[in-house]
Amino acid sequence: MEYDNKTRALALLATTPKGEARAKLLKNTSFRNSVLSSGANVTIYMGSVDYSADNVAQSLQNVYVGLIQRKNRHGNFDGLGALGGLAERTDRKKFDSLNKKEKSELVTAKDDVIMVENIPTLITDIDIIRKNNVLREMSEELANLDIFDISIQPDDLELIPMPKVKDDNYMINIWDGKGECYAITPYCHIYKDTSGIIDTIVQKGQEQEGGEVSEYKKIPLIEALGAYGNKGQNHRLEDGRSATKDYRYPHEYLTSWALASKLLENDDEKMVQLAIAVQSKNNHLISFNRIASATSQTMEDIAHILHIKPKTLAKMEECMNNVYKSRSNMQYMNNVNHSSHGI
Numbered sequence: 001m002e003y004d005n006k007t008r009a010l011a012l013l014a015t016t017p018k019g020e021a022r023a024k025l026l027k028n029t030s031f032r033n034s035v036l037s038s039g040a041n042v043t044i045y046m047g048s049v050d051y052s053a054d055n056v057a058q059s060l061q062n063v064y065v066g067l068i069q070r071k072n073r074h075g076n077f078d079g080l081g082a083l084g085g086l087a088e089r090t091d092r093k094k095f096d097s098l099n100k101k102e103k104s105e106l107v108t109a110k111d112d113v114i115m116v117e118n119i120p121t122l123i124t125d126i127d128i129i130r131k132n133n134v135l136r137e138m139s140e141e142l143a144n145l146d147i148f149d150i151s152i153q154p155d156d157l158e159l160i161p162m163p164k165v166k167d168d169n170y171m172i173n174i175w176d177g178k179g180e181c182y183a184i185t186p187y188c189h190i191y192k193d194t195s196g197i198i199d200t201i202v203q204k205g206q207e208q209e210g211g212e213v214s215e216y217k218k219i220p221l222i223e224a225l226g227a228y229g230n231k232g233q234n235h236r237l238e239d240g241r242s243a244t245k246d247y248r249y250p251h252e253y254l255t256s257w258a259l260a261s262k263l264l265e266n267d268d269e270k271m272v273q274l275a276i277a278v279q280s281k282n283n284h285l286i287s288f289n290r291i292a293s294a295t296s297q298t299m300e301d302i303a304h305i306l307h308i309k310p311k312t313l314a315k316m317e318e319c320m321n322n323v324y325k326s327r328s329n330m331q332y333m334n335n336v337n338h339s340s341h342g343i
Contacts, residue, residue: 009034014177022172026183032168037182038126039167040133041084042157043067043255045221046193049263056270057222057277063263065224065256066198068141069215070248077214077235079248080227082255085137086184087111087129095122111136130187131157144211147204150197157189160258162305165251166296174238188255190262225260225274226282228253229290250294254305261306268312275316279323286320288313 009031016022026032044066053059070078090110095103103120106113111132112123123129131154142150167184175181201216219227227247235243247253264270279286288302303313 006034010181013171013175013181018173018175023168026166026168026172032166032183035171035181035183037089037184038087038129038133038187039085039184040087040130040137040187040189041082041249041252041255042134042138042152042189042191043082043252043259044152044191044193044198045259046196046198047221055277056264056273057281060222060260060263060274061220063221064198064218065221065259066193066201067217067219067224067247068213069217069244071212071214073212077243078212079237079241079243079246080217080219081248082188082252083138083141084134084252085141086182087133088136090122092122108132108136126187130159130189133187134189141211141213142201142205144208144213145201145205145216146208147201150200152191152197157191160188160190160255160305162186162188162251162254162295162297162301164297164301165254167249167251168296169294186249186251188251188258190255190259221256221260221263222278222281224253224256225278226284226286227256229282229284229286231284250291254291254295254302258305258307261308266307268308271306271308271312272315272319276319276323279320280327283327285324288317 013022013025013035016025045063046066047063050059050062053061066083067080068083070081072078088110090106090112095106095113098106100120103113104115107115107120111129113120114123114128114132115121134157135151135154138152139148142148165186165188167186171181171183198216198218202218205216207214224247227245228241228250230242230245232240232242232246237243237246237248247256260274261271264274275286288299291297292299292302299313299317300310303310306313
């Protein structure tokens with residue numbers, strides 16, 4: 001069956017139970033395309049790698065990323081993340097019905113409308129749309145922190161290609177069947193901060209009432225690499241993860257690993273060492289299998305994103321599992337010994 005009507009596709013989805021049944025619908029390419037949009041984000045990073053350090057963790061100790069603490073529409077914490085969000089797209093029929101003045105007003109408000117030879121033009125070039133998406137969302141989210149004078153150079157945005165990544169979790173597990181909803185293809189970017197952007201936002205940012213950002217944090221990259229899989233306590237995401245310690249979106253978390261791989265020159269041996277170091281610092285299991293499942297990818301897809309060999313990623317996964325099990329066994333024995341002393 002062909003699904004060429006978004007309204008009918010959403011009506012069907014709204015009556016379909018959340019979870020596996022909706023996921024099955026979205027596996028149909030025609031159906032997903034009928035409700036498809038895009039999103040874009042940017043992870044700003046600063047610092048440099050110390051290639052003379054004794055180990056990989058030390059070599060990255062001066063590298064930091066800037067991450068926002070998200071809030072949802074109810075004002076509750078909603079995970080860490082990069083600056084970014086859903087694209088603002090324009091309906092072709094509606095666009096064609098507007099006069100020139102009305103079309104011109106869509107420039108900067110919509111990511112797919114630009115001026116071409118002084119004529120407002122609706123475009124489909126994703127390389128322009130994704131950059132406009134980042135700039136607009138960054139401006140809006142920084143406004144949530146009462147910051148209006150910081151910008152970045154769009155041509156310096158470095159895309160992290162993730163051709164098979166899907167961000168359909170909201171549509172599959174959360175959407176209540178009311179209002180707009182999209183399946184999302186996300187476009188993730190990194191941006192090197194050489195002018196103190198991160199520090200300026202951290203110092204100047206003030207949470208504004210009703211916004212979707214409560215804080216901008218300067219976080220060591222090595223810490224960000226472990227920010228997926230923490231169990232939530234007082235503030236939890238819908239899957240039980242921490243809404244204050246974990247990335248909200250798995251593709252943004254994956255971007256932090258792509259950044260680390262880039263900084264380590266995609267060295268397979270160093271990436272295995274890094275995986276061991278990261279897992280050693282965390283009590284929860286770090287798992288690329290989990291990320292692959294959450295983003296509708298394979299482990300081979302993730303290895304390609306990180307520019308490492310699939311067998312290297314498999315080795316990273318194996319090592320992290322071994323470190324986690326070793327830590328868990330040690331904690332168990334410590335608890336047993338502690339209990340025994342109390343008898």
